[in-house]
Each structure stands twice: as C-alpha cells, then as structure tokens.
Amino acid sequence: MKHSLAQEEQLLLLETLEKRFNKFTNRHPQISWNEVADKLRDNPQKLWSLHQMEKECR
Numbered sequence: 001m002k003h004s005l006a007q008e009e010q011l012l013l014l015e016t017l018e019k020r021f022n023k024f025t026n027r028h029p030q031i032s033w034n035e036v037a038d039k040l041r042d043n044p045q046k047l048w049s050l051h052q053m054e055k056e057c058r
Contacts, residue, residue, distance in 0.1 A: 003048040013051050014040065 005013065014037055021033050040047050 002045060004044040005048055005051055010047055
C-alpha cells in the first residue's frame with residue numbers, strides 16, 4: 001500500500017526538514033537543500049516515511 005501526504009503536510013514537513021538541514025550544513029557541505037527537497041518531492045513515499053518518523057519523535 002502506497003502512502004502519501006496532503007500538500008499542506010508536505011510543505012510543513014519540508015519546512016521542518018529544511019530548518020534542520022540548514023542547522024547542520026557542516027555535515028553535508030557538498031549537498032544543497034534544493035537537491036534534497038527535489039528528491040523528496042519526487043518520492044512521496046519517502047516523504048510519508050519521514051513524516052511518520054517526525055510524528056513518533058513528538
């Protein structure tokens with residue numbers, strides 16, 4: 001079964017992930033946030049998985 005997020009949930013999750021990514025740029029100096037965001041947008045299943053992990057951490 002494939003899962004996906006509503007557009008608003010995707011935007012909120014990507015915003016959260018971008019803040020975290022930018023906080024630790026020293027861990028990935030060769031990678032830009034836009035590259036990561038594009039790959040995530042291209043794979044809604046991965047976004048859904050990350051969303052589930054975020055929910056568990058709260």
